Amino acid sequence: MTRPRGASERFVAGLRPEIRAALTPIFSPLLQIEPTVEALDFGSAAGLIFTSSNGVGIAARLTADRSLPCFCVGRATTRMAVQAGWSATMAGESAEALIAGMLARRPVTPLLHLRGEHGRGEVAANLTRMGLRTGEQVIYAQRLLPFSDEAQRVLTGDKPVIAPVFSPRTARQFAGLLNGTPTLSVVAMSEAVKKPFENIKLSDLIVAKTPDADAMRDAIEIAVTRAIRVEGRPGAH
Template sequence: MTRPRAASERFVAQLPTRIRSRVEVIHSPILEIKPLAVQVHADEAKGLIFTSANAVNAAMSLDVSRKMPAFCVGPVTTGTAKGAGWDARMVGATAEELIANLLKHRPQSPLLHLRGEHSRGNIAERLTESGLAVREQPVYKQHLLPLTDRAGAVAEGNEPVIAPIFSPRTARQFADIWVGSAPLWLAAISEATAEPLYSLDYVRLKIAKEPTPKKMRKAVKKLVKHAMRVEGGEATD
């Protein structure tokens, strides 16, 4: 598992018991999330935009006001924001859906998009150009990490390795640091995430039908079944 530990454990815990029993789970986060030491200027904002749970957690640590609605991408981000005390509304499963819904319903603005240092989609710029005023501010950084010693050793083995990849930046890092000879089975949460992985020597690359944890779990479930049938033995995840 290449995500930060808490997110990885949450994902694995929601896999079917039968799938978990057939794999050895190895946690090797290749991206570390840390809040930035910044002051968030949200006094004039009429609402927040969250496109990741990482941004919500960073906003919590920076004591951003809960007295405004939060417009979120995906159920995990929305649930995290609700749990933190915001009036959170899921307005799309993807950034594209969020943009379309905000432009359709036109909430009070200006809005403030709190995001990571590295972000895709140009959400604030595109919404502002379409007449909905949105500012953006990075509130967390994403520090790239190498594979752990354990993950590196498994990569050099001959057992099948199943790697779920959840973001384009993580995919680029994984493609850069994977040098193993183990049979590699990949699950990507989106086509954009899959793109950097095409350069790797893999057995199979499966793209989730939707960029959601539910569809990623389904993709991993299918990969485990295929890998066990093709390779035999125990798979690592």
């Protein structure tokens, strides 16, 4: 698992019991999430936009203000915002879908996008250009990390390894660190996440049907089934 530890543990906990039983989770975050501000000021914002659970987690720690409605990308981010105390609506499964969903809803503006330093979709700029005045504030950094010692060990071993990868930046880091892994199956959240692995020899490369956690879990089930069929036994990482 290459996401930050908390997000990785929540993802694994959401797998079906029989799938979890076939796997040995190894946590090797390739990104470390660090706040870039000490406090939040929503100013005149009438609503907030979150495009990742990392943004929700950081914002929840930085402010006790839950008065504004939130518009989120994906079910997992929306659930996390609700659990943190916000009134949250899933506006789309990707940044592009969120923009379309916001244009259909026409919420009260201005809006404020709370995001990391690396993002895709230019949400605030595109919404503003299309008539929904939106500002943005970078509230966290994503520092790249190497593989853990345990991850290095299994990636150079002979047992099948399944790696869910959730973002293009993590995908580039992962692919750049690899050094010959014929037993590795990668489960990519989108075509953009898949791209860094296209010229690498892998056991399997699967793209989730939609860019969300539930579809990623479905894709992992496919990867586990294929690995067991090839190996003739469970025990993937």
